[in-house]
Every structure is written in C-alpha cells, then in structure tokens.
Amino acid sequence: MLKKLNNFEELSLTFKWNIPEFYNIASDTVDQDNYQNRIALINFLQDGKIEEWSFIDIKRSANKLANVFDHFHLEANARVGIILGQCPETAVAHMACFKSGKISIPLFNLFGTEALHYRLLNSRASLVICDNIGLNKIFEIKDRLPDLKKIICIDSNDEKSNVFNFKKLLEQASDSYITKKTKSSDPALIIYTSGTTGGPKGALLPHRTLLGHIPGVEIPHEFLSSSEPVTDLFWTPADWAWIGGLFDVLLPAWHFGIPVVSYRSQKFDPEVTFDLISKLEIKNTFLPPTALKMMKSFNPNKTIKNLKLRTVGSGGEALGEDLLEWGKQILGVGINEFYGQTECNLTVSNCGAIMPTKQGSIGKPVPGHEVRIINENGELIKEPGLDGEIIVKSDTPVSFLKYWENDKATKQKVKDGWLYTGDFAYKDEEGYFYFKGREDDIINTSGYRVGPSEVEDAVISHPKVSMVAVIGIPDKLRGQVIKAFVVPMDHKNVLNQNEILKKSIQNHVKLKLAAHEYPRIIEFVYELPLTTTGKIIRKDLRENN
Structure with missing residues (x-):
C-alpha cells in the first residue's frame, strides 16, 4: 500500500518494496480474516438480476x-x-x-x-x-x-x-x-501473450506479482484503502483471461478488500457499459482504449445521469486529446493512462491527484520501478525528445519468472538484469514518457520516425471517423508513406470510398500535425483486425498490403 502523499517525486523517492519470503495470493485476498463478511463479488446477470x-x-x-x-x-x-x-x-x-x-x-x-x-x-x-x-x-x-x-x-x-x-x-x-x-517466488499463473508480434508465449508469473502490481494499480486509481467503510467498487470490461482483467482489477481490488463487479458478455456493448456503470454506481474502472473509442462513438456528447466514477484508468494503446477531453466531459473524471505488458505490468502511469497530466503522455515510472529508454546500441538516452526502446529493471516483483518452456525467448526478453519491452517511447525534460509504438509499427517517412498513435489520434478526432489504424507502406521517394485504414461513422463510405471525405480527413490531420505526418493514402474499411484484448493487429494490415 502506498503512502498517500501529495508529491509524486517524494512518493517515488521514499517507496521501498517489502516482499515476504512466503506469500500466497489466496492468503492475501479471500483468506483475510477482516474481509470475510465484506462483499467480494457482485455478479451482474444477463437478465438484470444481481x-x-x-x-x-x-x-x-x-x-x-x-x-x-x-x-x-x-x-x-x-x-x-x-x-x-x-x-x-x-x-x-x-x-x-x-x-x-x-x-x-x-x-x-x-x-x-x-x-x-x-x-x-x-x-x-x-x-x-x-x-x-x-x-x-x-x-x-x-x-x-x-x-x-x-x-x-x-x-x-x-x-x-x-x-x-x-x-x-x-x-x-x-x-x-x-x-x-x-514462497512469494513460487509460480502461480501462466498468462499467454496476445501474440501481436508472433506466436503467443506463456508468461509464468509468481505469487509475488500481485504485490508487484499494487503501486501500479494505486497510482492510476489515485490511492486505495483497505479500511472500512468500503466506498470503492471496481469493474472492467476486460476479460479476466488477460492480465488487464485479473491483475489490473480483480486481484488488486481483493488485496484491499474492495468489491468487484463481474459481468459475462460475448462482446463489448457501449450501451450496456454506460447502463452498468450508472446502475451499479461503479467507482473505479479500467477501460481499454478500444472500449473508450466505442463508447465515444456511441455517445459523443450526451450527459449520462447517475455516474459516480471516482477513477478511470486506461492502457494498451495511446489515447488522443479528443478522447481524453470526452472522458472529462462525459465520464466526469480524468482518464489516467498507464503502460505495461504481461511480462512486466503497470510500470509507468499517470496520477491526476498528485501530478500534472500532459497531453499524450503515459506518465512517469511507478514507484518501485526503474524504467529507461535506450538507443539501438543499448546506450541510455538522456536527451529529451529522442525515442528508443523502453527497458525495465527486471528485479521488480511484478516481473515474470520466464516464458513457459521457452528459454530462448526468455533470454531475448531479459538481458543483463533488464527486461526489453520491444516498445518505443521518448521522454520530455520533466521525465514524462510518451508512447510511440512497437518497433515494427513505427513509420520511417522522409527521414522522420512517426509513431502510429499520434496520427491515429488526429484522424479519430474527425467527427466522421469511428476507428482508425495507420501503417507505413513502401515508397521509392519517401521510404514509407502513411496509410490510414478508417472505419467511418457511415458505412456507406466504405462502398463508395468517398474521396471528398478522404480529403477532409487529410486536411483535418494537416491542421493538427506536421506536414510529413498526414496519411497520404486512406482506405475505408468496415472493421479493423483486433486482438481479443482490443489491440490493433497492425502486422495483419501490413501483410495484406
């Protein structure tokens, strides 16, 4: 549990891990004597019963x-x-x-x-x-x-x-x-990665990984308490089959004795989501970026009654200015963006309660985690604005033990005490991180390195765009040019490939970004290839082009 301080830097400097030799996730949650009579789970059934x-x-x-x-x-x-x-x-x-x-x-x-x-x-x-x-x-x-x-x-x-x-x-x-x-180091789970960059690998996680998650959950949810009366209530549409459902919500909430809402749905429904959050008076939620985009598309500007949200966290894909502003207006709270991956989760985050949030930033390293950015030669990048690979000190308790029966992949992932994420970012002069994307997703055009998220943020802010994914495609003159796959609000535009709307989107992006960052090619599509966790599979788009 984090000390409730008003200064992020002081919190980071004073934090120390206290991981016991013996530890069991069940002992720390459902076995806790002082939690026994509390509500642990509110199961929301299909017929509306609870x-x-x-x-x-x-x-x-x-x-x-x-x-x-x-x-x-x-x-x-x-x-x-x-x-x-x-x-x-x-x-x-x-x-x-x-x-x-x-x-x-x-x-x-x-x-x-x-x-x-x-x-x-x-x-x-x-x-x-x-x-x-x-x-x-x-x-x-x-x-x-x-x-x-x-x-x-x-x-x-x-x-x-x-x-x-x-x-x-x-x-x-x-x-x-x-x-x-x-022991806290004994294996507890195998969570298979979603396989956006190759086949799925089984990340073997120890019992201590729950303790390792606690600071990374408390920061975006602006501190949690195990004391009574219990006022928080968690829910996420993220399935419990993924790290985001289990370790961003269910298990950390139970560590604090906080109840969680469960709801079995076959697919994400923004209308049901608004209804559930309102009806059950959800206080804390993890909403993946794709879910937020679908919610905004369903309800661009109508005020929702009876929302009692205290905190909203999001991570997995970068959010844009338009979506963050929508969150403040419609959800009534700021959205704290965070960063992590199955092998080493929740290591960078925002916390609106104790630090200024910056547009486009995923925040600063969570207390207890050492996070760096290195160049292609493995050298530390100190200069603000230069992008490189995110690496995390692997001795953190949130880190995985290894890939299940895959020593080769484990050695490629963890080298000399550092976990190589394969994700790229840059820092500003105040130490805020800005996510660029995976190396394969970064577009090299006219000598510039462009992250897909910044272009996607600009495209999706167009009022006639529902979803978007961008990739780089080969070009003799520029090396690569930016192509945008756009799901339009009106699907008729897919059939006729509306050239007027394409031009409108391009001009809209030119007003927001640098001249080399607008999509020179736009294709309207009915849907985008997504992982089961809602992340865009850009490699499928590249392979089909």
Missing part, C-alpha cells in the same frame, strides 16, 4: 474446489486451464489453484479450438474448467491433448467419462482447507 458473494463465500467454494483437486491427485504445480468469462466460478477456480499450489491458466472463452489446443498442449494442462461452449470445443481437440485427464463443466449435468459437474463436485467436498505455504 448475485452477491462475500469473501467467505468465495473462500469456502475455493476450499471445496481445492479439496476436489487433491481428490483428483493433481500433482504439485499441475496446470489448470480456466476457460470462462467474468463469473464467480472463474474467481473460485483461480483461488483454488493458488490455495492448493497449482498453476492456473486463464484462457479466453471466445478462443477457437486451435488457439485453445496450442495453449493447453504447450502448458501440458491436466485439468480444464469450462462452460458448455468451452466443453464442446474441448471435445473437438481432447484426443490431441495427451496430458488432459479431467474436465469440470460449470453448467452441464451430462457427466461423461472424466467430465464432472462443478456444482455437484463442490456439494460433495469439505469447505475446510489449509492454504499451502508457498
């Missing part, structure tokens, strides 16, 4: 499932695939894994069969917990998963060979369980 789960409810269910694991004779560090969305069973499954010394593998419930097969085969998972939809997918691939022994389904009563019903198993199990004494 279920409330206290911490003791989650604990008892997790104890039962941990006993089931032991009954199944799962070995120490056995991998358990969890193919579920936001629901109580997901949280219970993770806690049961932490309690019993297993390694949980959060898996997106909309993954296709091949995506599931790759991850379950690579991790050698011996157990899967899923719903009926996931069960049908597993049946298609289980003959190709030699290590998979048992399946637990949360909503199927049709028990077959080695397929068990979640509820029935828990009814037969004891709700008493002694959580295993784990």
Whole structure:
C-alpha cells in the first residue's frame, strides 16, 4: 500500500518494496480474516438480476474446489486451464489453484479450438474448467491433448467419462482447507501473450506479482484503502483471461478488500457499459482504449445521469486529446493512462491527484520501478525528445519468472538484469514518457520516425471517423508513406470510398500535425483486425498490403 502523499517525486523517492519470503495470493485476498463478511463479488446477470458473494463465500467454494483437486491427485504445480468469462466460478477456480499450489491458466472463452489446443498442449494442462461452449470445443481437440485427464463443466449435468459437474463436485467436498505455504517466488499463473508480434508465449508469473502490481494499480486509481467503510467498487470490461482483467482489477481490488463487479458478455456493448456503470454506481474502472473509442462513438456528447466514477484508468494503446477531453466531459473524471505488458505490468502511469497530466503522455515510472529508454546500441538516452526502446529493471516483483518452456525467448526478453519491452517511447525534460509504438509499427517517412498513435489520434478526432489504424507502406521517394485504414461513422463510405471525405480527413490531420505526418493514402474499411484484448493487429494490415 502506498503512502498517500501529495508529491509524486517524494512518493517515488521514499517507496521501498517489502516482499515476504512466503506469500500466497489466496492468503492475501479471500483468506483475510477482516474481509470475510465484506462483499467480494457482485455478479451482474444477463437478465438484470444481481448475485452477491462475500469473501467467505468465495473462500469456502475455493476450499471445496481445492479439496476436489487433491481428490483428483493433481500433482504439485499441475496446470489448470480456466476457460470462462467474468463469473464467480472463474474467481473460485483461480483461488483454488493458488490455495492448493497449482498453476492456473486463464484462457479466453471466445478462443477457437486451435488457439485453445496450442495453449493447453504447450502448458501440458491436466485439468480444464469450462462452460458448455468451452466443453464442446474441448471435445473437438481432447484426443490431441495427451496430458488432459479431467474436465469440470460449470453448467452441464451430462457427466461423461472424466467430465464432472462443478456444482455437484463442490456439494460433495469439505469447505475446510489449509492454504499451502508457498514462497512469494513460487509460480502461480501462466498468462499467454496476445501474440501481436508472433506466436503467443506463456508468461509464468509468481505469487509475488500481485504485490508487484499494487503501486501500479494505486497510482492510476489515485490511492486505495483497505479500511472500512468500503466506498470503492471496481469493474472492467476486460476479460479476466488477460492480465488487464485479473491483475489490473480483480486481484488488486481483493488485496484491499474492495468489491468487484463481474459481468459475462460475448462482446463489448457501449450501451450496456454506460447502463452498468450508472446502475451499479461503479467507482473505479479500467477501460481499454478500444472500449473508450466505442463508447465515444456511441455517445459523443450526451450527459449520462447517475455516474459516480471516482477513477478511470486506461492502457494498451495511446489515447488522443479528443478522447481524453470526452472522458472529462462525459465520464466526469480524468482518464489516467498507464503502460505495461504481461511480462512486466503497470510500470509507468499517470496520477491526476498528485501530478500534472500532459497531453499524450503515459506518465512517469511507478514507484518501485526503474524504467529507461535506450538507443539501438543499448546506450541510455538522456536527451529529451529522442525515442528508443523502453527497458525495465527486471528485479521488480511484478516481473515474470520466464516464458513457459521457452528459454530462448526468455533470454531475448531479459538481458543483463533488464527486461526489453520491444516498445518505443521518448521522454520530455520533466521525465514524462510518451508512447510511440512497437518497433515494427513505427513509420520511417522522409527521414522522420512517426509513431502510429499520434496520427491515429488526429484522424479519430474527425467527427466522421469511428476507428482508425495507420501503417507505413513502401515508397521509392519517401521510404514509407502513411496509410490510414478508417472505419467511418457511415458505412456507406466504405462502398463508395468517398474521396471528398478522404480529403477532409487529410486536411483535418494537416491542421493538427506536421506536414510529413498526414496519411497520404486512406482506405475505408468496415472493421479493423483486433486482438481479443482490443489491440490493433497492425502486422495483419501490413501483410495484406
């Protein structure tokens, strides 16, 4: 927990990590004695009804499932695939894994069969917990998963060979369980990267990674408290299969004894999002950039009644001036942008409560993290305005242990005590970081290096643009020219490739950016290729051009 100081620099200078030798995520959350009677989870159902789960409810269910694991004779560090969305069973499954010394593998419930097969085969998972939809997918691939022994389904009563019903198993199990004494460095989860720059890799995260996340969650959410009365309430549309859902929201909130809202949805719906935030009086939320853009497109300027938001954090893609201003006007709060990745999350952030926010900046290094920018020769860049690769000191407790069974990739990622992110940024004279993009995404045009986000920010501020992605394409004269793939508000413009609108967008960007930064080529499209976490897959756009 951070000291509540009014000065960011003082906070950074006085912060010290205190990571115990023995630590377990479950012991630090659902097992906490003083949290037992608090509400842990508010499950918002499709029919509008609400279920409330206290911490003791989650604990008892997790104890039962941990006993089931032991009954199944799962070995120490056995991998358990969890193919579920936001629901109580997901949280219970993770806690049961932490309690019993297993390694949980959060898996997106909309993954296709091949995506599931790759991850379950690579991790050698011996157990899967899923719903009926996931069960049908597993049946298609289980003959190709030699290590998979048992399946637990949360909503199927049709028990077959080695397929068990979640509820029935828990009814037969004891709700008493002694959580295993784990070291803080013991493995807890494998989270597979989204694969924007190659195949997905399994980042093996230790129990201490939750403690490592706490400063990075407190900074964008402007300090949190475990004291009563509890006034905060967290929710995110980000699925709990990803680091942003689990470690930016669910687990840190429970570290403080703060309740979290869960809602299972098949796709993001901005209207439902506004309704949920208003109806349940959400106080704190992590809204990925794509979600914010869709919300703005749905509601550009109408005031929403009964919003009680205290903090909004966002990260994953850069936000533009237009979107940040919209957030202040419509959501009623400033949006604190932050930066991180699965292997080393929440290392740079803004905090509007104690530091001035700067347009386009992802903030400053979070207390406890040493973050640098280096050039292509590995030399530290001290001069403001020069971009280079972001590297993070790898001894931080938030850092991953390694890539699962991939030593080569691990050695490429971590060198001489520094984690190489593959992301590029620059700093200003006050130490604020400005995200440029991944090296493959940076456009070299007429001798200038242009980050896609700054062009996309300018394009999306045009009133007739819904979404945009830009790439560089080869050009004999300029090296590369900027091409923008634009999802227009009116899809009719995709059919006729409206040249007047293209010219209007180009002129709009010229007024905002330097002459070399406007998109010389614009193509209207119905949709953009996105990862399941909402990040633009620019490599797909490059390969198709």
